[in-house]
Every structure is written in C-alpha cells, then in structure tokens.
Amino acid sequence: MLHLLIHMGRMEGPLTSEAAATMLGTNPVVIRRTMAGLRDAGYVRSVKGHGGGWSLTRGLDGITMLDVHRALGENRIFALGPADPDPVCLVERAVNGSLEDALQEAEALLLRRLADVTLADIAADFDRRFAALSPEDRTARAHAGQLPPG
Amino acid sequence: MLHLLIHMGRMEGPLTSEAAATMLGTNPVVIRRTMAGLRDAGYVRSVKGHGGGWSLTRGLDGITMLDVHRALGENRIFALGPADPDPVCLVERAVNGSLEDALQEAEALLLRRLADVTLADIAADFDRRFAALSPEDRTARAHAGQLPPG
DNA sequence: CCTTCATATAACAGTGATAGTTACATGATG
DNA sequence: CATCATGTAACTATCACTGTTATATGAAGG
Numbered sequence: 468m469l470h471l472l473i474h475m476g477r478m479e480g481p482l483t484s485e486a487a488a489t490m491l492g493t494n495p496v497v498i499r500r501t502m503a504g505l506r507d508a509g510y511v512r513s514v515k516g517h518g519g520g521w522s523l524t525r526g527l528d529g530i531t532m533l534d535v536h537r538a539l540g541e542n543r544i545f546a547l548g549p550a551d552p553d554p555v556c557l558v559e560r561a562v563n564g565s566l567e568d569a570l571q572e573a574e575a576l577l578l579r580r581l582a583d584v585t586l587a588d589i590a591a592d593f594d595r596r597f598a599a600l601s602p603e604d605r606t607a608r609a610h611a612g613q614l615p616p617g
Numbered sequence: 618m619l620h621l622l623i624h625m626g627r628m629e630g631p632l633t634s635e636a637a638a639t640m641l642g643t644n645p646v647v648i649r650r651t652m653a654g655l656r657d658a659g660y661v662r663s664v665k666g667h668g669g670g671w672s673l674t675r676g677l678d679g680i681t682m683l684d685v686h687r688a689l690g691e692n693r694i695f696a697l698g699p700a701d702p703d704p705v706c707l708v709e710r711a712v713n714g715s716l717e718d719a720l721q722e723a724e725a726l727l728l729r730r731l732a733d734v735t736l737a738d739i740a741a742d743f744d745r746r747f748a749a750l751s752p753e754d755r756t757a758r759a760h761a762g763q764l765p766p767g
Numbered sequence: 768c769c770t771t772c773a774t775a776t777a778a779c780a781g782t783g784a785t786a787g788t789t790a791c792a793t794g795a796t797g
Numbered sequence: 798c799a800t801c802a803t804g805t806a807a808c809t810a811t812c813a814c815t816g817t818t819a820t821a822t823g824a825a826g827g
Binding site: 469470473474532536541543544545546547550556557558559560561562564565566568569570572573574576577580581583584588589590592593596597 | 619620623624641682686691693694695696697700706707708709710711712714715716718719720722723724726727730731733734738739740742743746747
C-alpha cells in the first residue's frame with residue numbers, strides 16, 4: 468500500500484482502483500476497501516466518475532510509515548501476545564507482566580522508527596536505487612511503467 | 618505455555634498432558650504437539666506409562682523466555698512484513714528497505730529483552746504477587762490449586 | 768437525459784493457518 | 798496383560814483474510 472501511495476505521489480492526476488489493482492495483482496474492490504482507511508484518515512481523497520480515482524491530499528513528506536500503518540487499522544504489531552489478557556491465575560499474570568514489558572519496549576521503538584520515515588524519504592531512496600542502475604536498465608524499467616525520478 | 622513450565626517447576630513429579638490440558642482449557646493432543654518442540658529442544662522430557670508425563674530437564678533459571686519462544690517455533694515476531702520479499706519494482710524495494718530497517722531494530726531489542734528474563738524471574742514475580750495477597754486470598758488461591766511459594 | 772466511468776458497499780465464496788478431535792500405535796508400570 | 802500415558806496421523810472446525818459478484822450512487826460528457 469505504501470507502494471501505491473508513492474506511485475501516486477509521482478503521478479499527474481488520480482489513480483483508479485482498477486489501475487492500482489493491476490499494479491498489485493489484485494482486485495479493485497480490495498483496493499477500495501484498503502484505501503477507505505486512508506481516506507477516512509484524510510491522507511487520500513476519492514473522486515467518482517469520469518477522470519476520477521484516488522489522489523493524495525498532501526505531499527509524500529507529510530505522510531509517515533506510522534501514519535499509513537495506523538490508517539490501515541493494523542494495530543497488531545506483534546504475532547506474540549498474552550493468551551488471556553486478564554487471567555485469574557497469578558502465574559499467568561506474572562507471565563503476562565514480563566512479556567508485556569518486553570513487547571511494549573520493542574513496540575515503542577518500532578513506532579518511533581516508523582514515525583521517523585516519511586514516504587518522501589522512501590521515494591528518495593527509490594531515486595538513489597534508480598540512479599544506481601545502468602543506462603540500459605533505466606530504459607527497461609521506464610518502459611515497464613516505472614517512472615524515472617523527476 | 619510458559620505458564621505450564623512454571624507450574625512444572627513448582628511441582629513434584631511429572632505433569633500429564635491431560636492435567637495440562639485441563640489447566641489451559643484445551644486438549645491433551647494440543648499439549649503434546651506443543652510440548653514436542655520443547656522436548657526436541659531439550660528443555661523438557663516426556664515419560665510414557667504409569668506415573669509418566671512431562672517434567673523439566675533443568676531449573677527454571679536455566680530457561681529464558683527467548684528459549685521457549687524459539688523452541689515453540691514461533692519465529693514470526695511481527696504481524697507486519699513485506700508483501701513481496703523480493704519484488705522487481707524499485708519502489709517496492711525501497712519500501713521494503715525502510716520497513717525492514719525499522720523491524721529489525723525492534724526485533725533485536727525484543728529478543729534481547731526476552732533473553733534477559735528466565736522463568737525463575739517470572740516465578741519470583743509470582744511470589745511477590747502471592748505475598749501481596751491478603752491471608753484469606755492466599756488460602757483461597759491455595760485451595761484452587763495454585764501452590765504457595767516454597 | 769442517458770450512457771459511461773468510477774467509487775461504495777453488501778454479500779458471498781475461496782483459502783490458509785491454527786486449534787480441536789478422533790483413532791490407533793507404542794511403550795512403561797504394576 | 799490390563800492400564801496409563803505419550804506419539805502421531807488424519808480429519809474437522811474455526812477464523813481471519815482475500816477475492817468475487819452484484820447493486821447502488823454519483824460525476825462527466827455527449
């Protein structure tokens with residue numbers, strides 16, 4: 468999804484769900500479902516009808532990885548977690564306590580890191596990767612629909 | 618599962634899968650499946666027949682939360698992750714790069730924290746919680762099958 | 768108007784991972 | 798040799814997620 472937003476930041480005009488679905492090898496309805504979260508959070512806008520589609524409401528430098536993560540409702544960071552969040556057994560409570568301490572520290576660090584990186588930073592990283600390609604590769608990539616920087 | 622191991626560390630004799638399943642409100646076969654990982658990693662041993670069951674091969678201070686996590690084969694720490702681990706698209710590669718940087722940092726921190734805590738530490742935490750109970754509560758808990766410390 | 772394009776959303780089907788269950792084999796104990 | 802307990806295969810159930818179909822709504826252009 469980050470992927471799509473960055474592509475959108477480099478395009479003129481809106482991106483249709485149809486086109487986005489083709490890019491990601493999925494279905495337009497799936498795109499709409501997912502983008503709905505980003506629209507509700509105010510990062511993108513959707514327009515119906517001729518010439519419609521999805522577009523950003525702000526620059527790539529105004530959206531962090533954390534923003535996107537939250538807007539997509541992906542609040543579960545870890546695959547681990549307490550089996551029972553409020554157990555009666557004191558042993559279980561002690562287990563949860565230790566586990567949660569560790570998880571919260573790691574989660575806090577991850578969220579800080581995600582908040583540090585804007586989509587513009589990722590786009591700049593793309594530019595570096597593109598510039599590192601040989602001229603032939605650059606041409607091939609451009610023909611494959613991957614726009615060159617600028 | 619940590620739960621069970623700590624109970625085992627405070628019991629005389631082995632714990633049957635049947636009893637463990639009752640404790641966790643699940644099925645003996647599920648217990649056997651899960652404990653198999655811990656047995657293969659050498660933290661517990663299983664004995665068949667009369668008086669058989671599961672027992673620890675070492676003290677609770679010889680097992681960390683990380684040990685258990687690894688032995689259970691729970692290698693997926695995060696619910697997040699790259700959609701395509703090796704994409705052709707350079708934008709996707711740039712996204713993966715930024716995401717992986719953040720994830721790896723957080724994962725490394727979490728693993729350090731998990732490795733820091735032994736099951737004996739958790740058991741000690743249990744003791745503190747138990748000691749903090751009123752005498753009546755302590756009696757009630759003991760009758761409910763939750764052994765007092767010592 | 769009315770056709771076309773595009774999103775909005777509900778409803779349903781497919782899919783994969785995990786948990787639970789049943790069944791049977793094996794081994795240890797008394 | 799009966800009983801207790803694990804080992805394991807095979808099947809079912811459940812749940813979340815993805816994909817699909819169908820219908821409604823709204824915007825643009827002729």
